Amino acid sequence: MSHVMNSLPTHTPAPESLAFRANLARLVSPLRRIRPTVPFWRLAAHRIPTLHLYRDLLRTAPTDHIHWRVRNIFRRNHHLTAIETTKRELTKGYKWLGIFQSAASGDPKWQAVLERYDRMVESKIEKEHWRDLIDKELEWQHRLKNRPILTGGILHATPVNPPIPRMKPQPMEISRIMVKRMKQREKRFAKLNTLSEYRDMARREREFEEGLIGKHVDGDKAVWGGKAFKDWAVQLSESSKTIYADLTRQTEKFLAPYPPELLEQVAEARRNKIENKTREHERERRGEILKSTFRRQRRGLPAHLLSRLTKDQVEQELIVRRSVAEVGYIGQLKQKKGWKLRTPKDEGKSEEKVWSVIDGTWTSPLFENALRKRGEAIMEENETRETETSTEGAATT
Template sequence: MTSRFRPSVRPLPPPHVFVPSLAQATRPAGVPFFRDPLHTVPTKWSLFRPLLKGSTAHPAIRRETRSSWREKKGLTSVPRVRVFLEEQYALLSKMIAPGTRSLERFECHLAEKHQRLDKMALLAAEQEQQNLHARPPRLTGAYHRPTLFNPPLPRLKPQPISISMMIHNRLRARERRMERRRAYASFLNDVKLETAFWREMEQAQKKGSGSDWTRGKDVRSPGGWDKIMRNEIEDMDKKFQRENRRAGMVFDKRLMGRVAKARSRKETWWKAQKTEGLSSDTG
């Protein structure tokens, strides 16, 4: 009869290492082994980091170690984790042992493997680019209605990346502009309050006989103390108005004619497909 409790996975040190505290420790109830500090901390500091440190002179082994640990990061099975740790401790023992030629052979084998993988990835990326260029976007017979971020456009399949990035960049720019305008409006209000305060202080001291120093005194802002911020707010408001005008644009007749032709071609193609399917079923 098998127990319903899963055994805990403890660090598996090399044969020549014995840690009594780990052998006598018990895992708290309700804590899975992959979250138990008695497993995670020694595994990280006594196995993973020594592997990286020992593979400094072997870049292929270092790369393979990182990728294998990243791949096995989600393991929750006790037997599979135990097998993986035993393999890694065996590799660490080879690194520690002096004058092992098997490590050099392993390095050469992994270097050839990584070279093949890199070549395959490069070919796959080139093939993907060729496929994208081989399939130019085509009209689907639908409309991409105008919004704050795009003018009236026809629906294309596949949609060009330039259009997607245009919408994305304009959306992020609008969010940043809204935050900046709120900040500038708050600063402008603070400047007005402070200017009014100092004006009242001067009038109280000189009984109103002094000149108004709150306008035109600073050469950096001849239009007033708040001129720079008002200009920034006006520029941002103009951009908001331009977005509103973009959202209110309409489709021109030429574009609507192209979309209508694409829709008719699509409907004709679907009718032909249905007719072909019915004829094959009756036959």
């Protein structure tokens, strides 16, 4: 087969064809699009001319207002990554640079245009000023609304974080620090495993070498055995001890006893939380609808209760769970279910009075007995009168 292939005639292109191909390659190669391996905003061919354009625009700006406008536009377009949009803005910048230079050289047309543009930008500066004030105020209100508050709990110490007060929401900076420490800890353990593998590898190489050339061999001829193995083992052990010391030091630092200042801060946060919740419940008892009120109204019962309670029991359980009242029908239900209800102070300072959950007032047993006897007397009188009226009507008939 190779003999047949070698015997086939070979056709060599004509010199004119070779010259045409070379000329075509020379003309087409510069037109080939070369895509850079990095984004265009990181290339010096884009960054340096853009900075020179920005400085020239600031240097040739005729007024302070136009100078402010140039800075504002470049600050707004600083993060552009689209090629077409960036090219359009740069073209606009070079056009402005030409206008500024023409006006500086004494062109009356462009001087009049820039004077009118300066007045327009002056009014825009005032609008931008008020818009910035509004944006800053809205940002500040958002920060106040979402600022971290102490919940009264403690985020217990771990090998990556010391004991800190639990906050809601937890600041992103703290979470990032903890994640970074976790990654560093993982890297240290991975390095320990690598050093252990190197130590085992050196020991196996020493055993293999001793098996080949014998245990009693000159130190200069041994690569892994004798003094060489001791040098390897010492270096690997020192590196492992350094990593272990860092891990132990970090763990002891974070697992230290809680400082008294932290405990006092957490206790103060718990007292404030109780005061805030008490004030919130008082507002709800007065009839005010709060965000927590809607959250409580949407609260349902767990599945294991819904499966074994009757319809009336479910209704009563929802009434008890969704209300903060402690008197009347709701107070009676809560008292029946064993809730610990709040008993206000007796304003009358009488030992005979008792707190009535149904009425929501202080009552006296003597007064209750008198009212009951009076009510029974009234009922008897009404029954007597009804009997007499019915007898007289029958006699008349």
